[in-house]
Amino acid sequence: MSAKYDASNAARGTMPGFVDFHSHLMPGVDDGARDTVQALESLRAFAAQGAATCLTTPHFDASLTKSPPAFTARMGQFEIAWAALTAARDTYRVSAGHAPLPTLARGVEVMLDDPDPDLSDPRLRLAGGPFVLVEFPAMQMPPNAQWTISRLRQNGWWPIIGHPERYRNHDSQLTVLARCRGAGALLQVNAGSLLGHHGARARTVAHALLSLGWVDYLASDHHARGEPATGRAVALLQLRGAPAQRLTVENPQRILAGEGPLPVPPLVAKEARSWWARLLRLPPR
Template sequence: MIQFLKNLFGGSDPVLEVSLRELGVDMHSHILPGIDDGADSLEHSLELVRAMKELGYRKLIMTPHIMSDFYKNTPEIIREKLQLLRQAVKNAGIEIELDCAAEYYLDEGLLDKLDNNEELLTFGDNYLLFETSFLNEPLNLRETIFKMRSKGYQPVLAHPERYTYFYGKFEELVALRELGVVFQPNLNSLAGYYSAGAKDVAERLVEQGFVEFLGTDTHGMKHIATLHKVLSTKHLVKALALPLRNRQL
């Protein structure tokens, strides 16, 4: 339910506070225990699941990192952790649906997986979540996008607002959509959590309607705390008015 709240910063315009029940499904988080830079224990995972449910989520599609040099996760490892967390959530009496995919780092390992037709963890309608370096545009970015598409995947670019190599080049970022990429900004970017630059790009993507998914990218309780701040941002209201695909998952 939407509530009109007084603007705490002294303005005369009301701030809208929105429940994330209107979104329902999160498709980007690092809540599975002990396999990347997110939750480091089962207890930590349970704390995050409880917090996400309190925010209004009914389903979490958790996406551990897969990176050739750092996080050498496999579908088998990720599914094993999913089953472990599902059982713990059931034992704790928390009613929420849990599923998994992965966040793939664009490196040679991902290209090899695509070339060798290895199993990749996707969600929904064969959506493949991927990220790149935040600082440097990969030379093979467009080649890899084309390869994903040719293999039947729908590429989802995680947190497009955070790639500094696109700062000041908004049209080049948007041009990726012509290659079949869909965008998933992080909710916390709307509260300026990462940087002013990321906030600016995220807001612009929302204003232009260039957002298909919204994700929390939750790693820990610090992200949960910022999500509560996001609830009173005007751009969240605008984002939730878009035909977001989270609701179809």
């Protein structure tokens, strides 16, 4: 696999039975689907790529958990949007020859603008289980992000850091991310990042994380525009000999079962490992 791989030429891959747990399909509540038409288009596209289940995860500010009126208002928006989304899905008639729409479930993407949120409401967690999808503000990893991760773990939750490759302040050793993993964080890379949709730096870091064996999950972070990136990312992973099935099917299914991820071995594509490692000046394993 060449480092000059051109994502625009990527094959359209499929992965039967995959579980996508990061998307923005609730209509009208964030920068994702504007309406149920867009949401249904997305679900059809997910179905064509093989998705069995989609957990949709609208943006949610952690600080709202400290303000009951604001919390109630935000959750009220989600309830209305969720009802509209599930009704649209359940009344949609699948055309002959097309895959059935994925099963829907919900969570939120928690923006950690407060380092100690109250996540006791099951609607804030993925399918109501112990896993919670989190991100940090302003695409910056706080220097002591691991403290927040530790606190979440102490409270009984399993934080999954969404798109860690997109943070702009990683040092060459990925120090803060390493500390977060040490504190119990799990990592979810965006499918689009592997294809360069979030820029060259995010792609470099995403592939480096695969080379290190730090990636627990792959998800789409689909915002209901165009096709989910999952199919093409799966094709790329398979080309590189990466465990696409574990990243998109097995480990995400385990979220639904309340179980932690199975290990994802470091990608041993020799040239890729050395290329990414040199670029990021990663330590030898």
